[in-house]
Amino acid sequence: MNAVLIAVLVMLILSLLRINVVFSLAVGALIGGLVGGISLTDTVSIYTDGLGNSASVALSYALLGGFAMAVSRTGLPDAVVQLALKIVGKEGETKKKSLSKVLILLIILIISCFSQNVIPVHIAFIPLLIPPLLKVFNQLKIDRRLVATVITFGLVTPYMYLPAGFGKIYHDILFTNIKESGLTIDKGDITTAMALPALGMVVGLLFAVFISYRKPRTYEDIDQGTEERTGYTTRGIIVALLAIVAALTVQLLVDSMIFGALAGIVVVYFSGALKWNEADPVLTNGMRMMAFIGFVMLSASGFAKVLQETGDVEALVKGSVALIGGNQMLGAFLMLVIGLLVTMGIGSSFSTIPIIATIFVPLCLELGMSPMATICIVGTAGALGDAGSPASDSTLGPTSGLAVDRQHDHIWDTCVPTFLHYNIPLIIFGWIASVIL
Structure with missing residues (x-):
């Protein structure tokens, strides 16, 4: 039995049974280590040591x-809600509903895409933007599974395809690891090679919007437990914008989200928008x-x-080689599936590339695949599973905003919808691209 396969399956099954994701990952790691021949004591030690990598x-x-x-104390979320209500209409009139849904979803999609490339704040915008809009979603009866799908598209597709912001980091990792694994490529070819897989993501998004979740879904207006809002002022909006600019600037200058967030908090502190005697509970609630x-x-x-x-990622590939028998089409498909399994388990496409590139690149060369096809396979296999993984920030982010009133489930309302709508098209389009490139 392959330890990687067993560990990922255990983690996914437990998650689908609504067992806490943290617990599911721990149990999956324990079973995976034991199946991989690692003693119980060593498995626990390795797992504990690995925790520090994401501190x-x-x-x-x-x-x-x-x-x-x-930032919410500056009144910016209130301004966003008021703008949304102007778009929707105070009573959400039927004649405006379709247009309102399109406009709000389009705005969320644009902001999500910008968060990866134009203003690389990643998921930081979600707790700021989404919770205040929940009542608007409820009024329009927007299925939150659709909102989760839209946000995840914006968190994944831009870094796959565009070499800017987080996309530049992904392309750099892809380029470096392919080169170190024995294949020299032109970095500019990555965008071309990833074009068809990115198109697969677009197809998945359109399917979700126009087929899967086009019907209205009813939610209750539940108090989110936040303090009563006091409205917004021009000064408050200016402070919020300055705080966001400060956070972004510091993040880019020192390459640290930690100090970027601290810079933004300091701006809000000294502006007076957040009183010193109220700061601790406000920040604690945000951290929680x-x-x-x-x-x-x-x-x-x-x-x-x-x-x-365990070393069983390589064993998984070697086991697949026996099935391939020199068949490029079958080889490409199996490599994509292995990439899906690995990323679903560890939850990070950026961390998956170094694991699979050292194995996939020599295999692609042995099968006689072109450099473009190799880029496509490794790049797509790395991104596969980012959408749909219970441990991915591309799914955890949307859930953090949509579940504040406890009417959105992380596994069934975020992970399963994004898995179905993005991983299936990614495998299909990535496989087609690897064959024709």
Whole structure:
């Protein structure tokens, strides 16, 4: 039995049974380590050591939650809600509903895409933008599974295709690891090679919008437990914008989301929008809102460490080679499926590339695949599973905003919809691209 396959299946089955994701990852890692021939004591030690690899990420998300809550005190979310209500109409008149849905979903899609490339704040915008809009979604009866699908598209597709922001990081990782694995490529070819897989993501999004979730879905207007809003002022909006600019500038200058969030919080502090005697509970509430993501990322890091130590990723590939028998089409398909399994388990496409490139590149060369096809297979296999993985920030982010009133389930309302609408088209279009390139 392959330890990677068993560990990922255990984690996914437990998650689908609504077992806490952190617990599911820990149990999956434990079983995977034992199946991989690692002793119980060593498995626990490896898992514990791996937790530290995501400590900075977990702290980043906690501080981003605090920053989002601090910015909310400036009145910016109230301004967003008021704008949305103007679009919708106070009573959400029927004649405006279709246009209102399109406009709001389009705005969310654009902001999600910009968060990866134009203004690389990643998921930091979600707790700031989405919770205040929930009542608007309810009024329009928008299916939150659709909103989750839209946001995840914006969090994944831009970095796959565009070499800017997080996309530049992904393309750099892809280029470096392919080169170090024995194949020299032109970095500019990555965008061309990833064009068809990106088109697959577009097809999945359109299917979700026009077929899967086009019907209205009813939610209750539930008090989110936040403090009563006091409206917004021009000064408050200016402070919020300055805080966002400060956070973005510092993040880009020092390459740290932690200090970027701190910079934004300091601006809100000294503006007077957040009183000193109220700061601690406000920031604590914000950190609590994002804490779940941090814990999942920590657990996923330990899970990934155990999988790497088993050595069964390579064994999984070697086992597949026997089935391939020199068949390029079958080889491409199996490599994409293996990439899906690995990324679903560890929850990070950026971390998957170094794991699979060292194995996939020599295999592609042995099968006689072109450099463009090799780029497509490794790049697509890395991105596969980012949408749909219970441990991915591309699914945890949407859930953090949509589930604040406890009417949105992380697994069944975010992970399953995004898995079906994006991973299936990615495999199909990635496979086609690898054959024709």
